[in-house]
Amino acid sequence: MDWTEDESAILDQIERFAADVLAPRAAELDETQTFAICHLPMMSELGLMGLNLPEDDGGLGLSGPALYRAVEIIAGACGSTASMLTAHYLATDSLHLGADAELRARILPRAAAGALGAFALTEPEAGSNPADMRTTARREGAGYRIRGSKAFISNAGAAEFMVVFAKTDPDAGARGVSAFLVEPGVTPGVSVAAAERTMGLRGGHVFGVTFDCLVPEENRIGAEGSGFRTAMRVLDNGRIEVAAQATGIAAAALDASIRYAQERRVGGHPIADFQGLQWMLADSANDLAAARALGYAAARLRGTGTRYATESAHAKLFASEAAWRIADRALQVHGGYGYCRDFPLERYLRDLRIFRIYEGSSEIQRTIIARGLLA
Incomplete structure (x- = not known):
């Protein structure tokens, strides 16, 4: 590149x-x-x-x-x-x-410069279909009263600002969603729960957040009803970044398995000499190369002004699933040691598992791709 x-x-x-x-x-x-x-x-x-x-x-x-x-x-x-x-x-x-x-x-x-942000879209009953959200933003005086709850919001416990999506027209579906800037430190009525206890990415904390707060009109992001379109454009970018995270962890897993295969000896020979293991490494290298190619293809479209929902869905879907295969093979190469926490393989697998769920599950990515084919 x-x-x-x-x-x-x-x-x-x-x-x-x-x-x-x-x-x-x-x-x-x-x-x-x-x-x-x-x-x-x-x-x-x-x-x-x-x-x-x-x-x-x-x-x-x-x-x-x-x-x-x-x-x-x-x-x-x-x-x-x-x-x-x-x-x-x-x-x-x-x-x-x-x-x-x-x-x-x-x-x-x-x-x-370092003021941490959070993206508050997901709700307890509105994950894969954000248009089902129940958080509302109603006109009150010179601003909006935001009421509702969000779930699994990364960074919320330390965020200096949040982008919060809420229904300004509850009867308009996706067209009734608007986006708002909320600054928890200066806005009363924002309550953040304790960090969730997650399987992986245990240092990347996610939180539940409850809102009953008043924000000024100038904190609305774009026109009323434009929030869902903004969120979808943002998620096009976010899915490419999920693909990048997946390939980064997968590359670390593959590198670890190559090193281990060259060092571990059985019967006087490094296990890297065994054809069955070589094929596992080759399959992982092939998966990684394909995932990166899809990721870079989508990344080249970023900032061009064109929509690339299908390309980002391809990248996110393939990378998140290929990375799991790569890390699983890497753990297999390590044998029993891979299952031990002294080695990073089990952490890689735990960290990777969420990538097939957040920013749109694998099933949602397949739906996006299919819609593009059938349009």
């Missing part, structure tokens, strides 16, 4: 940070369930919180493919940190794509 000189320098810096800081602490974050915001000061200093934003919004303005590679590097070192970071990108993308210039100028440079 060809990068600009500036992008190459940024990616080199991210690789050093991932190797020197993230990877050595990844197991500790998982074991202790330490929130990945512990890395936020250094990530902010390096500009990682604004990689997805153009320079006009305070970011570094990476191209889509370079951003894909950046997320892949971070995820390969620490899945929890990548999860925290990409959830922040969902919030800032919402403002970049949907907000007016005044609201963007008020929030995005601060977000790129």
